[in-house]
Amino acid sequence: MVGAGEFEVIFRHLDENGDGKVSPSELSRRLGLFQGELLMKEAELAVESLDSDGDGLLGLEDLVRLMEAAGRRREVA
Numbered sequence: 872m873v874g875a876g877e878f879e880v881i882f883r884h885l886d887e888n889g890d891g892k893v894s895p896s897e898l899s900r901r902l903g904l905f906q907g908e909l910l911m912k913e914a915e916l917a918v919e920s921l922d923s924d925g926d927g928l929l930g931l932e933d934l935v936r937l938m939e940a941a942g943r944r945r946e947v948a
């Protein structure tokens with residue numbers, strides 16, 4: 872497992888009801904705080920494209936891949 876500690880903190884922040892999975896509505900609500908408005912539909916599409924096991928929810932491993940991809944884009948800084 873890569874960088875479990877730091878990602879787990881972010882993951883727990885996103886996982887509002889603490890069931891260990893981030894649903895599209897949780898993602899939309901939490902990211903909405905930072906990005907102004909993230910439409911439910913966009914959140915659903917994001918989850919769909921990141922979801923590795925097809926249960927329609929994001930697990931910690933899905934979030935780790937998302938963060939790693941985002942981190943690579945920021946490497947310029």
Ligand SMILES: [Ca+2]
Nearest residue numbers: 886888890892
């Ligand atoms: Ca949840």
Ligand SMILES: [Ca+2]
Nearest residue numbers: 922924926928
């Ligand atoms: Ca999943």
